[in-house]
Amino acid sequence: MTNNKMEINYEKLGFRCGLEIHQQLEGKKLFCSCPTLNSDKEADIKIERKLKAVAGETGDIDIAAEFEMLKNRKIIYQGNSEDVCLIETDESPPNPINNQALETAIKIALILNARIVDEIQIMRKTVVDGSNVSGFQRTALIAMDGFIDTSLGKVRIPTICLEEEAAQKIEEGKDFVRYRLDRLGIPLIEIATSADIKNAEHAKEAAAHMGMVLRSVENVKRGLGTIRQDVNISIKEGARTEIKGFQDLKSIPKVIEYEVKRQLDEIKHGKKPERGVRKAEPDFTTSFLRPLPGAARLYPETDVLPTRIGKDYIEGLRKKLPKLLTEKVSDYAAKYSLPNDLAKELVENENFENFAKKFSKIGPLAIANALINIPKEIKARFNLDPSKLKNEDFEEVLSYLNQGKIAKEAVIDLLIKKIKNEKIDLNQFEAASEKQLEEEIRKIVKEKPNLNMSAYMGLVMAKHRGRVDGKIAMEILKRVLGRLII
Amino acid sequence: MKPEYGDIVKVHTEEQAYEGILMPRPEIFEKDHTIIKLENGYNIGIDNTRIKKIEVIKKYEKKKEEKHKLSHKKGLPTVSILSFGGTISSRVDYRTGGVYADYTAEDFVEMLPELKNVANLKAEKVMGIMSEDFDAEVWKLMARRIAKELNDGEVSGVIVTQGTDTLHFSTAAMSFFLRNLNKPVVFTAAQRSIDRGSSDAFSNLLCAVNAASKFDAASIVTCMHGTSDDSYCILNRGTKVRKMHTSRRDAFRPINELPLAKVYEDGKIEVLNNNYSKRNNNKVDVADKFEEKTALVYVYPGMNPDVLDYYREKKYKGVVIAATGLGNVSTMNPKFLLTKKIKELTDNGIPVIITSQTLYGRVHPFVYSPLRKLSIELNCIFAEDMLPETAYVKLGWVLAQAHDIEEVKEMMLRNYAGEISERTDEKAFLY
Known part of the structure; x- marks a missing residue:
């Protein structure tokens, strides 16, 4: 490996780089009414199939196709019948395209400054690795010629497609491959940029920007595995590689840098780097996955009618475009008097606005705390996984707070109980009344005279942890002690 | 330009x-x-x-398609494939997306090279129409073409490909039209077109070629997926099979009996029901006369009995009724008395055959009083456990030969091609 400290002059290297973003949508599947869950329900459907590489118009089976075919490999599909129907198992023709998904895709395309095609044609893209039961992926080009503005100029977006997500591979053996079917058919937006990316950091900036745009729109899935970034790069005398499987955006620059250095190293040693699809590893290096796919073979999906996109429809949607998250940050900061950093995190939270309206007695800062800071604290201090908290959990706990049934201090304890799936006994957390509290404090002060303020406070909170508001306790304590001093 | x-x-x-x-x-x-x-x-x-x-x-330049020459392998059986259209013989032109059908033995082998090791193929595209457009004329042509192949000493078995929708009508027709069968005639088709890697056609065709080469029956059978898996096909008797699903690969199910056999892609054949005639050296005859004035009528609650007047006035020669349950039609409701109109048919010498829309099970002429009225008073012919579609095809064939209603009755109840089972296997229901 070349010295990692070496600065890379991307321009001099003839660096070319483009991104492909895949984003899953919420709601129903693209061509059937199955839910779009990542289900872990027991598989009650198990089907074994074989795929034939069907010769194309030239009579050739392209290299990628052949590579994937692995002759006569058995393909096992499994899923739960609550999440999978005859359309995923390729036993029934597709329903018409899901309108909600189409609308979401068009909105995203409009935000990305793209031109919506007049009439969308659903295509079948031949896929031979078994990840689509039918042997093809349904996909449609919905918009062209978009762009985003970045710190290093425009990054063009020649195509935006709406397509079916593939089935998830769960096991592979010598003569078989096993797929889970619940992911198959989830609506997926594919955004492809031109090779306008100037350097490794720029790739991250462009990916982050598109991610922000996607999250600004309703019905876009959030969370692990719902968005994927593929990076295509090449350098002079090197080879085109497509890198998949980035853990997060932060890793993009480093992975690109390492890949460029890897290719430079090979060139230096007289080797010609190999074209191919590579996987981003956790240590930022990449490993060879498979050859680059040949030109995709697409032909019309005759079971689904073309969809016309009228001008009025587009203009209607244009008026309904959501505010971008970046615009919302300053809105939030002003409207709820929140610090900018917190507002930045809050705009990504789908519950905040709703809760702020619903739980008006608490105040936005406390809600923001419960949604953003407390989960972080739970992870840091208690090593628990706050992603297990569901919307309903936050809603329940905040509603207790709103009704004065618990003190602010109890929020963290209750959320921890929710993560641990423990029963909540509100009596345990019932906020002590101020009168009760004052009596208690007087008692403590009387029993242990001559301590300083923070020592008393420690005693009070130790006794009442989670049941009293610290601020109120402090006020009472000051009052009690003040009187005594005077 | x-x-x-x-x-x-x-x-x-x-x-x-x-x-x-x-x-x-x-x-x-x-x-x-x-x-x-x-x-x-x-x-x-x-x-x-x-x-x-x-x-x-x-400008578009059409590429010349080169076809690979097929070599004849010594020691392999010869199988004849006759194509009559349908999804199995549709190919997509990737350039235009259009569908076209052009099937020769070379095309089949190119599509499925494994076939070369199972049999030497002969293939002919007889016609290219969708099966919902079939009629008795197509069946007649089909019978003659099949008979020619069956009477060729070189041929071990015949495969017929066509659309799935009326495949079971064709197999029923061939079961009656082709007399003294000597070899298997295997009907196969596809529920998924062959432009997709997941098409059922590959597996169906491979199993069909194996069955035509090796299955020891002199019968008309269908050869389609046994389950949703690409694992084995089932061979169902041509008179006891029905398309039971609009789109599934395993849509063709045996009704009222077990499949004759399972056949695997590797050629293994597992007999499940050995009630069939064995291969022999008979000369196959064609009896392809068919009375076109034959009807199949589905009854339902609230059906206007006058519908049957049409068939009487139009001088129909026979009617099959897909009745309810054990063979009932309305006999008591004064508004919808179907029996009155049925009597007018039988009184005019038009035979009325009773089958059941339950498909599974046997009609019975005596269990309920309406049944007795139909069978005894109205002289309807109760067609045992024959499928309505099979009964329709058989009646058309019988009417073209029988001289009077008594002969019609005798022929309808005589078992020609396994269309009536003497006993019903307990495991046959919803197989």
Whole structure:
């Protein structure tokens, strides 16, 4: 490996780089009414199939196709019948395209400054690795010629497609491959940029920007595995590689840098780097996955009618475009008097606005705390996984707070109980009344005279942890002690 | 230059230009959009009102298709494939997206090279129509073509491919039209078109060639997926099979009996029901007369009995009724007395055959009083456990031969091709 400290002059290297973003949508599947869950329900459907590489118009089976075919490999599909129907198992023709998904895709395309095609044609893209039961992926080009503005100029977006997500591979053996079917058919937006990316950091900036745009729109899935970034790069005398499987955006620059250095190293040693699809590893290096796919073979999906996109429809949607998250940050900061950093995190939270309206007695800062800071604290201090908290959990706990049934201090304890799936006994957390509290404090002060303020406070909170508001306790304590001093 | 489908064109609109292949637009759609296939493979439709000019960049040159010559392998059986259209013989033209059918033995082998090791194939495309358009004339042609192959000493078995929709009517017709069968006649088809890697056609065809080569029956059978898996096909008797699902691969199910056998892609044949005639050296005869004035009528609550007047007035020669349950029709409801009209038919010498729309099970002439009225008073013929479709085909065939209603009855109740089972296997229901 070349010295990692070496600065890379991307321009001099003839660096070319483009991104492909895949984003899953919420709601129903693209061509059937199955839910779009990542289900872990027991598989009650198990089907074994074989795929034939069907010769194309030239009579050739392209290299990628052949590579994937692995002759006569058995393909096992499994899923739960609550999440999978005859359309995923390729036993029934597709329903018409899901309108909600189409609308979401068009909105995203409009935000990305793209031109919506007049009439969308659903295509079948031949896929031979078994990840689509039918042997093809349904996909449609919905918009062209978009762009985003970045710190290093425009990054063009020649195509935006709406397509079916593939089935998830769960096991592979010598003569078989096993797929889970619940992911198959989830609506997926594919955004492809031109090779306008100037350097490794720029790739991250462009990916982050598109991610922000996607999250600004309703019905876009959030969370692990719902968005994927593929990076295509090449350098002079090197080879085109497509890198998949980035853990997060932060890793993009480093992975690109390492890949460029890897290719430079090979060139230096007289080797010609190999074209191919590579996987981003956790240590930022990449490993060879498979050859680059040949030109995709697409032909019309005759079971689904073309969809016309009228001008009025587009203009209607244009008026309904959501505010971008970046615009919302300053809105939030002003409207709820929140610090900018917190507002930045809050705009990504789908519950905040709703809760702020619903739980008006608490105040936005406390809600923001419960949604953003407390989960972080739970992870840091208690090593628990706050992603297990569901919307309903936050809603329940905040509603207790709103009704004065618990003190602010109890929020963290209750959320921890929710993560641990423990029963909540509100009596345990019932906020002590101020009168009760004052009596208690007087008692403590009387029993242990001559301590300083923070020592008393420690005693009070130790006794009442989670049941009293610290601020109120402090006020009472000051009052009690003040009187005594005077 | 006038742009034609397949040409590479540049479509100019006010704002931009799109380059791609000009594609045909399906007939039934309005011609208000122009479809082009972009370089990335995607098709898009461009609103014609936006188009200023279509410029031809490069004319389409049709590629000559070369067909590989088939070698004849010594020691392998010969199987004849007769194609009558349908999904199994549809191919997609990837350039235009159009579907065309052009099937020779070379095409089958190119599609499925494994076939070369199972049998030497002969293939002929007899016709290319969808099976919902079939009629008795097609069946007659089919019977004669099959008989010719069966009477060829070289041929070990015959495969017929056609559309799935009326496949079970064809197998029923061949079961009666072809007399003194000597070899298996295997009907196969596809529920998924063969342009997709997941098509059931590959497995069906491979199993069918194996069955035609090796299955020891002199019977008309269907050979289609046994389950949703690409694992084995089931061979169902041509008179006891029905398409029971609009789209599933395993849509063809045996009714009222077990499949004759399972056949695997590797050629293994597992007999499940050995009630069939064995291969022999008979000369096959064709008895393909068919009375076209034969009807199949489905009854339902509230059915106006006058419907049956049509068949009497139009001088129909026989009617099959798909009755309810054990063979009932309305006999007591004064508004919907079907029995009255049935009596008019039988009184006029028009035989009425009773089958059941339950499909599974046997009709019974005596269990309930309406049944007794139909069987005893109205002289209807209760067709045992025969499928309504099979009964319809058989009645047309019988009517073309029988001289009087008594002979019709005798022939309808005589078992020619396993259409009536003497006993019903307990495991046959919903197999």
